[in-house]
Amino acid sequence: MIRRALSIAGSAARGGAGIQADLKTFQELGVFGTTAVTAIVARNPRTGEGIFPQSIDAIEAQVYTVLRDIGADAIKTGMLFTEEIITKTAGWIKESSVKHVVVDPVMIGKIGSVLLKEDAIESMKKELLPLATIITPNMPEAAQLLGASELLTIEDLKLAAKELHGLGPAYVLVKGGRLDGPAVDVLYDGQQFYMFEAPRIDTIHTNGAGCTYSAAITAELAKGSTVPEAVEHAKKFITAAIRHSFGFKQGVGPTFHAAYGMYDETACKTWVEEK
Template identity: 50%
Template sequence: MIPRALTIAGSDSGGGAGIQADLKTFMAHGVYGASAITAITAQNTLEVRAVVLLEPTIVVAQIEAVLDDIGADAVKTGMLGNAAIIEAVADTLARYRIERLVIDPVMVAKSGARLLEEDAITTLRERLLPLALVITPNLPEASVLLNRQVTDEHDMADAARDLHALGPRYVLLKGGHLAGDDVVDLLYDGERFVELRAQRLETNHTHGTGCTYAAAIAALIARGLLVEQAVRQAHAYLHEAIVHAPAIGKGYGPVNHLVHGLPTDR
């Protein structure tokens, strides 16, 4: 049977992030993708023009419809929008005993638009993070979750430890917001740190990178890889997807989700 993954996230009309990026990434890794949409956004590479959050009941109904029939070998969450949706998603995933859960704590779009209401941070921290196999915050998101600034490479180890204490089994702390010739990500499992380093790419084609990274990790976990293997392969995939990004849009363009072509193994 083909591996299956479910993404619970917002829709991006521009196709570079959110549900659209997740489904493209799942397909690129030979995984059948299903989705539960939490929000509809009107956006492109330049801006987010409008956001409409869906009612928690329809978000739950989508998740249940997928899990009751198709099932999921891994689940990934992205934009959740508000506390009510987070509560509903957390309750549903706990009820279905989802163990392979990758959480991308989406808070702000690449253009700067806020994608998570401020009063939802505590709910995200307390209700959803403890359910996660992996969380994938960038440094601004880590700063919000920890109520302190995480601003340099020296802060990252302590931040990863404190994020791990919130309940997830693995923390992937992404260092792309730091200055320097290299981008350093840090994976922590509660005992051991793994550093993933890549050359910084001077490009505007970074729309949806967080979604794509987390979706690749979820897809690879769905295929049976261990977390560290999945993170390493997803890290390499994202770097190549940025290198070979298509010239689409006038702002922060999308990456090339099919950089390696469609997988042929079954």
């Protein structure tokens, strides 16, 4: 039977992030993708308005339809935006008994859009993070979750991963996309650190990179990989996608989700360190 993954996240009209990125990633990795749209993100050039949250009833109907009719081997959460959506999502996850939950704590978009309201951060920490198999914050998100100053070094990432692990997730992956030098991500399981390093790629076109990375982890967990295996595979997937990213008429362009399958590129150095 084909494995199934559910993304509870925002819809990104540009196609490079959100559920659009998740579905493309699931497809590329051989997993059947389903979605529950929490909000529509599309900047209206006439009004300037850019985020259109969906009603709780609409989100709930999507979640229950997927879980009742199709089921899920893994659930990923992305943009949840409000405290109420976070609380409801935590409840639905508990009811589902799905084995693997990937929480991507989406907070700020590539163009600076606020994708998580300030009063929702505590709800995410208390209600959603403890349910996670793995959480995947980038450096600014990790700092914001901890109420800390910015992270600058790999040692900062390790310390942040240890603190975030104390909030309840089984694994914490702090992504080092904003580090100087190679792109090093730190995975922590409460006992040891797993380090994943790939060459830094000189491009501005990384729209949806975080969504794609966490979706690839979700797909691999749905297929039965361990968490470190899933992260290593996903790191290779996103590195290829960034290497072959591209731009359109304006703004930050998307990563290329088909790149991993089209090109033989497996650049990822992995090692384990005790805490």
